[in-house]
Amino acid sequence: MKIGVFDSGVGGLTVARELMRLLPAQPLVYFGDTARTPYGTKSRDTLIRYALEDTRFLLENGADIIVIACHSAASAATDVIREEFRAPVFEVITPSIDEALKAAGPEGTVGLIGTRATVASGVYEAEIGRRAPGVRLMSAACPLLVPLVEEGWLTARETRMIASKYLRPFKGKGLDALVLGCTHYPLIKRIIREKIGGHARIIDPSLEVARAVSDYIHAQDHESAEGSFKNGEKRFFLSDITPATQKIVENFLGGRVHIEKVTPPCTGSS
Numbered sequence: 001m002k003i004g005v006f007d008s009g010v011g012g013l014t015v016a017r018e019l020m021r022l023l024p025a026q027p028l029v030y031f032g033d034t035a036r037t038p039y040g041t042k043s044r045d046t047l048i049r050y051a052l053e054d055t056r057f058l059l060e061n062g063a064d065i066i067v068i069a070c071h072s073a074a075s076a077a078t079d080v081i082r083e084e085f086r087a088p089v090f091e092v093i094t095p096s097i098d099e100a101l102k103a104a105g106p107e108g109t110v111g112l113i114g115t116r117a118t119v120a121s122g123v124y125e126a127e128i129g130r131r132a133p134g135v136r137l138m139s140a141a142c143p144l145l146v147p148l149v150e151e152g153w154l155t156a157r158e159t160r161m162i163a164s165k166y167l168r169p170f171k172g173k174g175l176d177a178l179v180l181g182c183t184h185y186p187l188i189k190r191i192i193r194e195k196i197g198g199h200a201r202i203i204d205p206s207l208e209v210a211r212a213v214s215d216y217i218h219a220q221d222h223e224s225a226e227g228s229f230k231n232g233e234k235r236f237f238l239s240d241i242t243p244a245t246q247k248i249v250e251n252f253l254g255g256r257v258h259i260e261k262v263t264p265p266c267t268g269s270s
């Protein structure tokens with residue numbers, strides 16, 4: 001079963017990495033829309049258009065299932081993608097809410113950090129409100145963390161300072177769980193944990209969505225999912241590549257990969 005993963009750029013490689021770790025035998029095709037990144041600053045309409053185009057590209061490249069690795073795209077476009085295409089669609093938000101609610105119980109407090117688009121979308125409030133009306137959600141957009149991670153400043157003093165400022169409002173609020181609602185944040189999980197203090201469970205959506213996809217593939221086709229004697233083909237497409245890209249990709253993936261440039265990746269105009 002070929003897994004198609006898309007993101008606004010390289011951040012979704014955190015998700016691809018977990019998928020490759022859990023499901024090495026499955027072929028995987030990744031598309032990162034580096035020509036149009038960031039998505040976290042875009043409007044809902046634009047995100048829907050981009051997400052439809054990204055999904056179409058993956059399906060044209062043989063994907064059997066779609067994984068929306070980008071939180072900003074998932075928060076705006078999941079329903080539209082499900083309506084438009086027949087392939088099963090996984091996204092980073094639902095499995096993270098599942099885990100956050102387990103940690104919070106019926107009346108706990110959940111924290112969310114993400115891009116402006118993700119936080120403003122209101123999807124977490126709506127879903128948590130529907131499933132656990134007694135749970136309180138506190139959220140904060142942390143846009144500066146994305147460029148810091150892409151710069152490779154994963155342990156830098158400046159990253160600690162900025163994380164500390166963003167996370168201060170959460171301190172002492174008795175958080176039961178904090179959702180890392182952006183592809184880039186798992187790379188600075190340790191700093192976030194340190195700054196948030198307390199006993200909050202840190203929810204890493206890259207792990208949660210990979211687990212959900214793995215459960216699905218095992219249920220569908222146990223034999224192929226277990227066929228680890230052979231590594232499935234992996235292809236990584238980006239819509240723009242600069243000299244810095246390879247290095248950023250390595251930071252995210254923890255190793256070198258061959259990147260293919262695709263122009264234009266999309267059927268519509270940008």
Ligand code: DGL
Pocket residue numbers: 007008009011012037038039040041069070071072073115118146181182183184
């Ligand atoms: N991939 C985006 C997300 O998870 C972060 C980067 C961007 O804004 O494009 O929301």
